[in-house]
Amino acid sequence: MYAPTSTNSPRSGPTSGDDDALTDFDGAGEILRAWGNGLRPDPDLTVSEWADRHRMLSGRASAEAGRYRTARTPYMREIMDRLSPGDPAQRVVFMKAAQVGATEAGNNWIGFAIHQAPGPMLAVQPTVELAKRNSRQRIDPLIDESPELRERVKPARSRDAGNTMLSKEFAGGILIMTGANSAVGLRSTPARYIFLDEVDAYPASADEEGDPVTLAEARSLTFAHRRKVLLVSTPTIRGLSRIEREFEASDQRRYFVPCPHCGAMQWLKFDRLRWQKGRPETAEYHCEGCDAAIAEHHKTAMLEGGEWRATATAADPTTVGYHLSALYSPIGWLSWERIVRAWDAAQGSDEAIKAFRNTILGETWVETGEAPDWQRLYDRRERWTSGTVPAGGLFLTAGADVQKDRIEVDVWAWGRGLESWLVDHVVIEGGPDRHDAWSELTALLDKSWPHERGAHLRIVRLAIDTGYEAPAVYSWSRAQGFAQVSPVKGVEGFNRSSPVSGPTFVDATEGGKRLRRGARLWTVAVSTFKAETYRFLRLARPTEEEMADGAVFPPGSVHLPYWVENEWLKQFVAEQLVTVRTKRGFARLEWQKLRERNEALDCRVYARAAAWIAGADRWSEEKWRDLEDQLGAAPTDSDPAGQINRPGQAPQGKRRSDWLGRRGGWF
Numbered sequence: 001m002y003a004p005t006s007t008n009s010p011r012s013g014p015t016s017g018d019d020d021a022l023t024d025f026d027g028a029g030e031i032l033r034a035w036g037n038g039l040r041p042d043p044d045l046t047v048s049e050w051a052d053r054h055r056m057l058s059g060r061a062s063a064e065a066g067r068y069r070t071a072r073t074p075y076m077r078e079i080m081d082r083l084s085p086g087d088p089a090q091r092v093v094f095m096k097a098a099q100v101g102a103t104e105a106g107n108n109w110i111g112f113a114i115h116q117a118p119g120p121m122l123a124v125q126p127t128v129e130l131a132k133r134n135s136r137q138r139i140d141p142l143i144d145e146s147p148e149l150r151e152r153v154k155p156a157r158s159r160d161a162g163n164t165m166l167s168k169e170f171a172g173g174i175l176i177m178t179g180a181n182s183a184v185g186l187r188s189t190p191a192r193y194i195f196l197d198e199v200d201a202y203p204a205s206a207d208e209e210g211d212p213v214t215l216a217e218a219r220s221l222t223f224a225h226r227r228k229v230l231l232v233s234t235p236t237i238r239g240l241s242r243i244e245r246e247f248e249a250s251d252q253r254r255y256f257v258p259c260p261h262c263g264a265m266q267w268l269k270f271d272r273l274r275w276q277k278g279r280p281e282t283a284e285y286h287c288e289g290c291d292a293a294i295a296e297h298h299k300t301a302m303l304e305g306g307e308w309r310a311t312a313t314a315a316d317p318t319t320v321g322y323h324l325s326a327l328y329s330p331i332g333w334l335s336w337e338r339i340v341r342a343w344d345a346a347q348g349s350d351e352a353i354k355a356f357r358n359t360i361l362g363e364t365w366v367e368t369g370e371a372p373d374w375q376r377l378y379d380r381r382e383r384w385t386s387g388t389v390p391a392g393g394l395f396l397t398a399g400a401d402v403q404k405d406r407i408e409v410d411v412w413a414w415g416r417g418l419e420s421w422l423v424d425h426v427v428i429e430g431g432p433d434r435h436d437a438w439s440e441l442t443a444l445l446d447k448s449w450p451h452e453r454g455a456h457l458r459i460v461r462l463a464i465d466t467g468y469e470a471p472a473v474y475s476w477s478r479a480q481g482f483a484q485v486s487p488v489k490g491v492e493g494f495n496r497s498s499p500v501s502g503p504t505f506v507d508a509t510e511g512g513k514r515l516r517r518g519a520r521l522w523t524v525a526v527s528t529f530k531a532e533t534y535r536f537l538r539l540a541r542p543t544e545e546e547m548a549d550g551a552v553f554p555p556g557s558v559h560l561p562y563w564v565e566n567e568w569l570k571q572f573v574a575e576q577l578v579t580v581r582t583k584r585g586f587a588r589l590e591w592q593k594l595r596e597r598n599e600a601l602d603c604r605v606y607a608r609a610a611a612w613i614a615g616a617d618r619w620s621e622e623k624w625r626d627l628e629d630q631l632g633a634a635p636t637d638s639d640p641a642g643q644i645n646r647p648g649q650a651p652q653g654k655r656r657s658d659w660l661g662r663r664g665g666w667f
Contacts, residue, residue: 201236455630501523507519
């Protein structure tokens with residue numbers, strides 16, 4: 001049988017007689033090595049092994065540039081490896097705190113798929129814009145810093161290169177990136193791999209075509225048992241959180257770590273973190289087994305010795321779920337001391353505590369929207385001089401609700417900790433079609449209310465709803481000046497980064513002429529402020545005996561005057577937060593009316609939004625103290641709570657009361 005030489009058949013192996021022939025030309029060694037490598041199968045790596053061997057972190061995308069080390073975050077090893085082709089899991093759910101390494105683990109999976117197990121992949125961010133940003137800041141560095149990936153993804157040098165902002169082609173597959181707000185992107189192509197990042201920030205529906213998670217996962221069904229789906233998110237609100245719903249349907253794995261003193265395995269809980277009051281630097285974790293104090297320097301060894309343990313039975317055996325708080329953050333990232341400082345700083349603010357629970361503990365926040373009893377509020381009314389701002393009130397805002405036949409306005413005084421007092425309730429007869437109604441509203445901006453310390457205060461900002469006759473509202477607001485008047489638009493939903501956003505420019509009409517971008521519109525998350533108001537109304541109040549001993553009202557307390565009527569109180573608690581199910585079975589929270597009229601609650605929400613726009617949620621201690629000094633309302637040795645009522649007494653020092661309420665000034 002004819003035996004070909006190595007020069008005309010590189011498929012045959014070299015024989016002893018062929019050695020000299022193989023080395024008779026340049027490049028023979030390289031050909032032999034390439035030939036041998038081609039016969040050797042790809043190494044059977046897991047995702048974490050691939051990351052340790054091939055992943056390089058760019059300085060553009062990571063605070064710790066250099067070679068990726070799974071040992072830095074040992075808790076991510078199992079999560080990544082469940083995404084490997086050899087693992088039977090099809091869906092991996094990760095409910096976690098912020099900044100624990102989840103996004104980089106997801107990117108490791110993307111790199112692994114491109115290099116080791118190519119196939120169509122879909123990566124979904126909350127919006128298309130975020131998908132583009134993630135492509136620039138995360139995916140491009142992932143490819144650029146790894147030679148194995150650069151070889152497989154063509155450079156974006158031409159329109160037909162297959163490498164665009166939202167699409168990366170490679171041999172055997174393609175990576176498509178899109179936003180959960182784009183139904184077209186979610187149903188663009190079948191996908192074996194699906195990476196759903198920050199699912200709790202996804203909209204309820206993608207272009208009105210349905211739940212984004214459901215739409216995305218439908219792309220993988222044709223791959224049957226070979227599919228892999230990773231759902232990752234910091235949770236948000238109980239009952240609305242997608243990631244919590246998915247985690248609770250899983251086997252609910254927790255990362256158990258050993259106590260360095262007794263060896264007891266346990267998962268870390270915030271209530272076992274202890275510290276001396278006012279000294280966050282003393283934070284230590286107390287073991288559930290021996291109750292010994294564990295210093296943070298033990299954490300590295302504890303993480304290395306940790307393991308994931310299931311704490312429930314999954315509804316679907318192919319789904320595994322993981323939960324992790326920032327208590328596990330590696331040394332050099334978020335320390336226990338910083339966690340304690342964040343907790344201390346959040347006290348007194350429900351929004352801050354909510355953010356702490358979501359981003360540091362990786363837990364949902366429970367919104368309570370049960371309407372308080374209006375009769376209980378009636379019994380808690382307080383007596384102070386009608387039309388007067390009580391001593392604790394430091395500035396005024398107003399909320400205006402425009403109706404067909406009237407404009408209702410409530411004026412609220414605000415103090416430290418967002419303690420508030422209803423100062424005035426005004427009903428202007430005649431709707432937006434009546435010229436005199438707008439004149440009366442304008443006059444209200446110039447009105448002043450006497451302060452118990454002797455000053456006179458004007459409204460620093462009025463927020464007016466644009467839901468009815470928006471053009472008329474824009475026209476009037478423009479005439480008054482946007483420094484004192486803020487047109488607002490209410491939107492539902494809790495999943496917003498800020499309760500107030502804007503302003504955005506909208507068209508206005510003046511003298512029959514259309515003015516492009518002639519008005520400024522603020523967007524208000526009314527659900528957030530309604531829930532806050534109800535929480536404030538449920539706060540415990542000190543008794544007269546406790547106040548005599550120096551007790552004060554807690555931050556956020558709502559004070560209602562004795563003159564307020566039953567109808568107003570009924571309107572103030574006219575809505576209730578309920579959980580409703582969509583047609584597809586998903587839960588969402590919705591405010592529903594208990595009675596028809598709710599103007600008092602709406603006006604409160606708008607006045608609260610005006611306080612936010614004025615900056616009260618972000619003022620420093622120095623700013624609050626300055627306000628108190630101007631009004632003579634600062635605490636003294638004889639009045640430590642600053643609550644002694646002294647009607648008619650002028651503030652000490654230079655009087656600036658007219659300056660405090662100047663239209664458009666200071667705030």
